[in-house]
Amino acid sequence: xxxxxxxxxxxxxxxxxxxxxxxxxxxxxxxxxxxxxxxxxxxxxxxxxxxxxxxxxxxxxxxxxxxxxxxxxxxxxxxxxxxxxxxxxxxxxxxxxxxxxxxxxxxxxxxxxxxxxxxxxxxxxxxxxxxxxxxxxxxxxxxxxxxxxxxxxxxxxxxxxxxxxxxxxxxxxxxxxxxxxxxxxxxxxxxxxxxxxxxxxxxxxxxxxxxxxxxxxxxxxxxxxxxxxxxxxxxxxxxxxxxxxxxxxxxxxxxxxxxxxxxxxxxxxxxxxxxxxxxxxxxxxxxxxxxxxxxxxxxxxxxxxxxxxxxxxxxxxxxxxxxxxxxxxxxxxxxxxxxxxxxxxxxxxxxxxxxxxxxxxxxxxxxxxxxxxxxxxxxxxxxxxxxxxxxxxxxxxxxxxxxxxxxxxxxxxxxxxxxxxxxxxxxxxxxxxxxxxxxxxxxxxxxxxxxxxxxxxxxxxxxxxxxxxxxxxxxxxxxxxxxxxxxxxxxxxxxxxxxxxxxxxxxxxxxxxxxxxxxxxxxxxxxxxxxxxxxxxxxxxxxxxxxxxxxxxxxxxxxxxxxxxxxxxxxxxxxxxxxxxxxxxxxx
Amino acid sequence: xxxxxxxxxxxxxxxxxxxxxxxxxxxxxxxxxxxxxxxxxxxxxxxxxxxxxxxxxxxxxxxxxxxxxxxxxxxxxxxxxxxxxxxxxxxxxxxxxxxxxxxxxxxxxxxxxxxxxxxxxxxxxxxxxxxxxxxxxxxxxxxxxxxxxxxxxxxxxxxxxxxxxxxxxxxxxxxxxxxxxxxxxxxxxxxxxxxxxxxxxxxxxxxxxxxxxxxxxxxxxxxxxxxxxxxxxxxxxxxxxxxxxxxxxxxxxxxxxxxxxxxxxxxxxxxxxxxxxxxxxxxxxxxxxxxxxxxxxxxxxxxxxxxxxxxxxxxxxxxxxxxxxxxxxxxxxxxxxxxxxx
Numbered sequence: 001x002x003x004x005x006x007x008x009x010x011x012x013x014x015x016x017x018x019x020x021x022x023x024x025x026x027x028x029x030x031x032x033x034x035x036x037x038x039x040x041x042x043x044x045x046x047x048x049x050x051x052x053x054x055x056x057x058x059x060x061x062x063x064x065x066x067x068x069x070x071x072x073x074x075x076x077x078x079x080x081x082x083x084x085x086x087x088x089x090x091x092x093x094x095x096x097x098x099x100x101x102x103x104x105x106x107x108x109x110x111x112x113x114x115x116x117x118x119x120x121x122x123x124x125x126x127x128x129x130x131x132x133x134x135x136x137x138x139x140x141x142x143x144x145x146x147x148x149x150x151x152x153x154x155x156x157x158x159x160x161x162x163x164x165x166x167x168x169x170x171x172x173x174x175x176x177x178x179x180x181x182x183x184x185x186x187x188x189x190x191x192x193x194x195x196x197x198x199x200x201x202x203x204x205x206x207x208x209x210x211x212x213x214x215x216x217x218x219x220x221x222x223x224x225x226x227x228x229x230x231x232x233x234x235x236x237x238x239x240x241x242x243x244x245x246x247x248x249x250x251x252x253x254x255x256x257x258x259x260x261x262x263x264x265x266x267x268x269x270x271x272x273x274x275x276x277x278x279x280x281x282x283x284x285x286x287x288x289x290x291x292x293x294x295x296x297x298x299x300x301x302x303x304x305x306x307x308x309x310x311x312x313x314x315x316x317x318x319x320x321x322x323x324x325x326x327x328x329x330x331x332x333x334x335x336x337x338x339x340x341x342x343x344x345x346x347x348x349x350x351x352x353x354x355x356x357x358x359x360x361x362x363x364x365x366x367x368x369x370x371x372x373x374x375x376x377x378x379x380x381x382x383x384x385x386x387x388x389x390x391x392x393x394x395x396x397x398x399x400x401x402x403x404x405x406x407x408x409x410x411x412x413x414x415x416x417x418x419x420x421x422x423x424x425x426x427x428x429x430x431x432x433x434x435x436x437x438x439x440x441x442x443x444x445x446x447x448x449x450x451x452x453x454x455x456x457x458x459x460x461x462x463x464x465x466x467x468x469x470x471x472x473x474x475x476x477x478x479x480x481x482x483x484x485x486x487x488x489x490x491x492x493x494x495x496x497x498x499x500x501x502x503x504x505x506x507x508x509x510x511x512x513x514x515x516x517x518x519x520x521x522x523x524x525x526x527x528x529x530x531x532x533x534x535x536x537x538x539x540x541x542x543x544x545x546x547x548x549x550x551x552x553x554x555x556x557x558x559x560x561x562x563x564x565x566x567x568x569x570x571x572x573x574x575x576x577x578x579x580x581x582x583x584x585x586x587x588x
Numbered sequence: 589x590x591x592x593x594x595x596x597x598x599x600x601x602x603x604x605x606x607x608x609x610x611x612x613x614x615x616x617x618x619x620x621x622x623x624x625x626x627x628x629x630x631x632x633x634x635x636x637x638x639x640x641x642x643x644x645x646x647x648x649x650x651x652x653x654x655x656x657x658x659x660x661x662x663x664x665x666x667x668x669x670x671x672x673x674x675x676x677x678x679x680x681x682x683x684x685x686x687x688x689x690x691x692x693x694x695x696x697x698x699x700x701x702x703x704x705x706x707x708x709x710x711x712x713x714x715x716x717x718x719x720x721x722x723x724x725x726x727x728x729x730x731x732x733x734x735x736x737x738x739x740x741x742x743x744x745x746x747x748x749x750x751x752x753x754x755x756x757x758x759x760x761x762x763x764x765x766x767x768x769x770x771x772x773x774x775x776x777x778x779x780x781x782x783x784x785x786x787x788x789x790x791x792x793x794x795x796x797x798x799x800x801x802x803x804x805x806x807x808x809x810x811x812x813x814x815x816x817x818x819x820x821x822x823x824x825x826x827x828x829x830x831x832x833x834x835x836x837x838x839x840x841x842x843x844x845x846x847x848x849x850x851x852x853x854x855x856x857x858x859x860x861x862x863x864x865x866x867x868x869x870x871x872x873x874x875x876x877x878x879x880x881x882x883x884x885x886x887x888x889x890x891x892x893x894x895x896x897x898x899x900x901x902x903x904x905x906x907x908x909x910x911x912x913x914x915x916x917x918x919x920x921x922x923x924x925x926x927x928x929x930x
Contacts, residue, residue, distance in 0.1 A: 058781065062888070064640065065698075072640055146681075150681065151647075151651075151653075151654065151679075152679065152680065152681045153681070154638075154640050154647045154650070154651060155639075155640035155641075156640065158644065158647075174682075175681050175682050222681065222682055223680065223681060223682065224679075224680040224682050224683070225680040225681055225699040226680050226681070243708075244700065244705075245880055245884065245885065245888060274781045276878065276884055276888065277780065277781045277878040278764075278780055278781075278875055278877070278878050280764055281767060281779070281780035281876070281877075282780075284764070284767065284768055284772055284779075284780075285772070285779055285780065285781075287772075288771075288772035288773075290771075290772065290779050456637055456893065457629075457633065460633055460637070460643060461629070504632075504633075504636075505636060505643045
């Protein structure tokens, strides 16, 4: 016995330490009473104007590119505002207020003319880059040209290219077209004015110019794909270094002036963003106080969820909507789903609660959905055209299943039918969701075979290619969608406007092409009355649901953790339900 | 054997190594560039993977041209080899970027030249692998020898049980556990993501690598302890050991000069292979401790389908394995006089 005593002591020590580790929450972590669970969802918490310190951020991956003209990630757009100022941006606020677009580099929102086809912005005077030179409207024009028209910068959205009038000879971008006027539909009559001329009326142009692609880039400093390593800053911070896969560090831009920037507080002295960090270790560091924020804003890992819901940690947790809808598209060109009654039967018989459980439950997965527009998007209206009831023991109740059977009879398939459902093979939760749906539909005789495709090719090669879908009889397709800008048009047009159907790489998987809906999109986006647009989006959502082509499954949610060291933490819906980084600070 | 013969042997092996690397590059290139086409992927589909979230036909066409994906695979391989001997140009935007020879191409994801990335990442992997290798070799061999000398004792049994644990527990478990205990609770060592290059801060470099070294060495030391123990037990039963003892040689001399020296040969072989593979990237350890080394680069490249980077890491790893095998073969002669190079 004496021989093993030291070992026993060592083992006990390790077990106790491991127990401590499992509980998380070191001295500097988030244990104790905090602002409260979900408190940052609709208000900024831990408000402070205290300057100084280093804001320590981490990401389990990397930017697509930190170049504001070559990025699409929501968190990257959120973060880029620390070193760049676009014409407009989302108001630094929490909840619904964060959906509001406010002027940033511009003095005000755009002035529309020509029925909403021309938009004019005036730039603030005195805004300087970190090298001390003055920002001009020509730099904004150049930034839009390089990001939307060059062959090299392909990672960001191309909405300006889509909506701006092209030159008589198609414009090839500033790297090929060296003419001084560049894209003629962007005019810069003076250094403080910029005018955009569009092909069609577009009432939400203020949202488009809020994307990071209007962050100015001086032509003389542009190095194309290498610009990400030498970004010129127009925001309160300059980029000291960016080492791909390692770290990005920011420090104060001494040429930034508070009097030119009414929306930023610029609190920390330094910001350090560590890249390619172990995801589980990021959570441990957040809980121990060694890190201030997981910058991607997609929530803690599965293994950490139980820890952060402990009584000690829960006051530092938020469970916001992430702007995503997880849903199932029913293809109108795959029999028998070309019949609305068969689609309606699927609406009633789909076990959404089982799908929710498969995706992580109400906290990590999200709320059961009944509309295509999620609650975090402007235009959302609560309704349910296919109400379901569930048995206490689980599963859709018999009365709801009977409605599904009635619809199957009306479709001419009283015994049900056979089709395929697709999911991404490298997303186990999505596959589990397909399995849950498969089991639910079997109760009314709808036999579904699951087909799996890799995420990288899902849209380009498989479900986004109508011919493949038709040839292989894939009637149901699982996908998730978030808007590039949080309005009904931004969310719905790419997935339900018939003109968004493409030979491959499309997102309108249902191939819905209803003239009345297409026309409603055109009418809404040309309407300058915001309230009328908001109502129209709710109407379009309802019209889509009447076609029964999309089965909404989950309004995605995530568990986000905000350590107590962080000040001014608030959930911005403008960037899809993550913390707003614009005015974030630290207590030490 | 004279020094001239050794030199000739090394030159012959190096020529063989170059041919081997050429073969590795050909096979790797084929796997990543040719196989997708055999599996039915079109160049448009391959190019679309590198266009981002808005793969328009125009963008795909531009990307195909920029990355040479529109060329036959044989020509692409030729272009790759030409880059190694003559350098390569790359259109980065307003100017054309030149990558001097030996150029291993440009990343499909980041548009950065591959070789500087490998050179940038190599010190972190080298730091991790060298420190851990030293630890596991010393501790593994010491424990193995002691276990063999005290066969059946408590020390032997305990060491072998711990060794079994070391072999069985994956690094992402022991690594995260050690971070949770020693970094975030006891706060003895810096946490994950704290690695700094030796050239920036030697003390921090050392502190940040202690846990990764120990974690990685724990795994390998376990294997080496078992290997050494088995080798020593076999050697200690040999007639020449009995003869040495009968001659009255001190036990220390018998063990170190006769038994251990003979047992080290197979260990050296395994060590060369292990270290060579690790230098190509200690994937799990680097990802667990967020160390920006070659392993982390390799994983990111594989996940992102970044073929030139995958190719670069593979070639570098193969180079390490080939070179370390050469070093081991040369060392054989030094350790065991019965071995002759030729």
